[in-house]
Amino acid sequence: MKISGVTIGISPLHILVAVFCLSLFTITGIGMGDYIIIGWGVLFSIVLIAIPAYNSYSVAKSYEKLLPEYEAQSKYYRIAGIHDAMLGKPVRIRGNVEKIKGRLICRPAFTVNDGSCSIVAQHGAPIDLDINEGDKVEIVGMVTRR
Structure with a gap:
């Protein structure tokens, strides 16, 4: 909606x-x-x-x-290259979706793999895209620790 x-x-x-x-x-x-x-x-x-x-x-x-700001400041990284010193910095990654959780509560969390490593990318708001397992995605966001 x-x-x-x-x-x-x-x-x-x-x-x-x-x-x-x-x-x-x-x-x-x-x-x-x-x-x-x-x-x-x-x-x-x-x-x-x-x-x-x-x-x-x-x-x-x-x-x-915030999205235009993140898109302007973010750089491409391999998932294995993301580390603790990058907390709070905008990043951009590309990879394949391996697993999706949280659709029932409208807060999807995607496990994304780019060939070097896997990472969980969580979206705090509902998205109107239909993303399924195996899809190629580009994720722009901030590095946080949960």
């Missing part, structure tokens, strides 16, 4: 939690005969969806602003 040209992602996990809470409010409201509880459940579920959507929007907006 896009808002003002910025891709946001609401994970299936967030939707599942919102539906579960809404069902609990509905069961409680029907069981007690107080239908106002169902209205509160709807409002609560909307908030449970709105908070991650806003967080996703703000993170994606900041990435959108």
Whole structure:
């Protein structure tokens, strides 16, 4: 989903939690005969969806602003050449995607191999590209330690 040209992602996990809470409010409201509880459940579920959507929007907006700066400052490196002294510096790598994790929570982490070594590249915001295992990718970002 896009808002003002910025891709946001609401994970299936967030939707599942919102539906579960809404069902609990509905069961409680029907069981007690107080239908106002169902209205509160709807409002609560909307908030449970709105908070991650806003967080996703703000993170994606900041990435959108930082990307041109990273692209201008980054240099190509082989993955084996990335070391602790490069923490906080923008880099650019090319390689093949070996494994993808985190799609369920809309925060994909890609294991990328360029022939010299493997590295995990994590994207903190949802992306609208369909990247699969075996695809060739170019990654621009900052070196961090997790």
